[in-house]
Amino acid sequence: MSDFLSPPDEAAVTAAFSEKRWVWLMDEEEGYIAGHIVSEPGADTETDEEVDVELEGGEKRRVALSQTERMNPPKFDKAEDMADLGYLNEASVVHNLRLRYFSDLIYTYSGLFLVAINPYKYLPIYTEETIRSYGNYKRGEMPPHIYAISDTAYHDMLQHRENQSILITGESGAGKTENTKKVIQYLTTIASDSVLGSGPKEKSALERQILQANPILEAFGNAQTIRNHNSSRFGKFIRIEFGSGGSISGGNIEWYLLEKSRVTHQQPQERNYHIFYQLLKGASPEMRKQLVLEGEIKDYAYTKDSMESIDGVDDIKSFEELQEALEIMGINKEEQMGYFRILSGILWLGNIELTKDRSDQAQMPDAAAAEKLCHVLGLPVTEFIKGLLRPTMRAGRDWVTRGQSLGQARYAGEALARALYERMFGVLVTHINHGVTTISATALPKKSFIGVLDIAGFEIFESNSLEQLLINYTNERLQQFFNHHMFILEQEEYRQEGIPWSFIDFGLDLAPTIDLIERNRPMGILACLDEESVMPRGSDLTFQEKLDAVWKGGSSEGSNRYETLRFRSGFILRHYASRVEYDTQGWLDKNKDPVNDDLARLMTTSTDPMVRSLFPDYARGNGRGEESEAAGGTPRGRARGGTFRTAGQRHKEQLGALMAQLHSTEPHFVRCILPNGNKRPGKLNVPMVLNQLRCNGVLEGIRITRAGFPSRLTFYDLRQRYEILVGGGGYVDGKVSASLLLRALGIDEGGYRVGKSRVFFRTEPPNSRISSKSCKASVVVIWGGEATVGLKSKTKRFACCKNMLKFMPTLGFGPGGGFTAVYDPSFL
């Protein structure tokens, strides 16, 4: 039969493909493997029958049909937007990403998402020239790129006069920070071009400041981890503000969830924050003297167990660059020394050696480290030692001093080191913001902004603690935001096209889990944790009991998103991405985040203005006298006015503010993907990628898309493609002709809706198997141009060509001879 159709050249490959029924087969190791079905399942049944699939090497496997996914013909290979794939399933998505990745095409759209896979190698795709090409062409005319997203955001901002946001998430090492930098590089470049017309320009002082914020943030907020040499240990939302002409007029950074435990402990093979190594290696002798930096990396407890250096990174050079960046930011030498003094103080704090006496009370046999710490931080030594070893406590109505066990005193020292670092980081970010504001005060008025959110994606580790709950809660809210946004857009499109269809708000799907975490009544996880944190006898155990009592199945508020654990303290939450088991050990402490009151208050009396500014909430007037009632003898950490704020509460508030900002913007979504766990180029671990696509909402986006009528074809395209099959002629463009055409094609009317300018099809295709009961032969036309022509049980598939129908009479059944056309719009 094959010679009665001579397929066009370009369709030859498709034709060969069409000879077999290709599918993707789920495979635990490979993710998906290619094969073709060699035993056809019963023609008209819809049951999940078993089929034999032959793999490429000849191996045969018998599997349930539902374990396979349809494969797209080769013409869809390397599709730039996966929404265009005929078969939109997990296997096809990951296959497409893989093909592109191996051709160095690391960016791909998936509907509203830009998916970016870390290439782990230099690619020449970020040049000034590339930037300008994206600036000069419209979206759709250029391949997918982070620049395309940046450009869309920039132009939408100018055209719609609406704030924009670019949300970048992904696992550690997936490329969030690199892509964030590219967005900023793009915006600062095209914004400066826009000021004086076309052509490259010198960057303004403000633009240079915005660019220089990054090395500062990286020095203080990034560290080497097993997964990433330069891992950001905090989330950030960078807002770049623009004047009405499109030039940059200001900027602002907000930060979230700094990993402060790293200051005092690091995993083997990891490091503390970069700044410690830069300072210890790069400080001049004069600086070292002033900072009382007497040791090397191996001499300080907080750095000695970590890696000293990172391959390919020169800490000394980075320190020079950091100082330059601080200078550009308007942070002068004396102010810089203020930060470095705090770092030196933290290092000495770690070196204080404590022992215990016979009654198990903490002692400090050698005060040398404490003296250095106090010298550099401008504190009185005796008071400091007293605060650490014998702090004041409340006993009934009185305050008494109480000796500390070794463990308690050590803990107080570490907690202080972490608090100092975190608060210093906060002051630094404020300082950067202030630097940017000062210079922009004279500039153009701010009209609108583009905010770039760079925040860790969903985290599921072997052991998950409060930190993971907070980051997963954040991601749950961000995913809800995405789902809701998609819902609004889809609704709007249906409305504009006059199609009566109420799209499902999948944002609502996520609400029960979010409620379970954040609601106050009945008490969600964070509220329960807060309540136990202020109970005199509250413990991890009482917290767990309280949680179980409220949320476990069968209780009055019980939720099916919550599961209790039998043998350990903890619970399982059902997130949209997956079930996650949390271990609640240590949560109360993490939540209270206690700093020794005496020590914190001592800081506010320092002779050093920077140190003094770190604990404003403990300054006189916010001290013991005023907060006595609120304190209830519990550890503190109070905001102004004496209210006790926990880590959970703080994050909830910050997240609330972030979400409110995001809701006021037009969002753009970027999902970064880690290709493998070895930081190597040219390697893509499919199960790992699939898991990320599941966690980061790309597959969720596809699921949502499928709930409506995601495939769209303009009337013109519809006619172009199918008129030939129904004889056509006479039809005019428009709604009526489209409806007539579709009816003539015999497509099930539930499978499409005719709008004002286009036809909307459901993704799930009508069954495309041949049904030749009432006619001699069948034609299955698959959108995209393949045809199956059949005669009774003998069928053959071909690439479709324009004059295909001409061949029908040669087989004895032409258009007049009666054949059935069954249409498969999955190939739209």
Ligand SMILES: Nc1ncnc2c1ncn2[C@@H]1O[C@H](COP(=O)(O)OP(=O)(O)OP(=O)(O)O)[C@@H](O)[C@H]1O
């Ligand atoms: N587009 C890219 N081109 C070349 N290399 C890249 C690209 N994206 C990422 N990388 C490489 O991967 C490393 C990790 O990327 P990045 O620091 O951006 O990850 P991240 O998602 O921000 O991780 P973390 O959450 O740990 O901060 C980079 O230091 C760089 O070496």
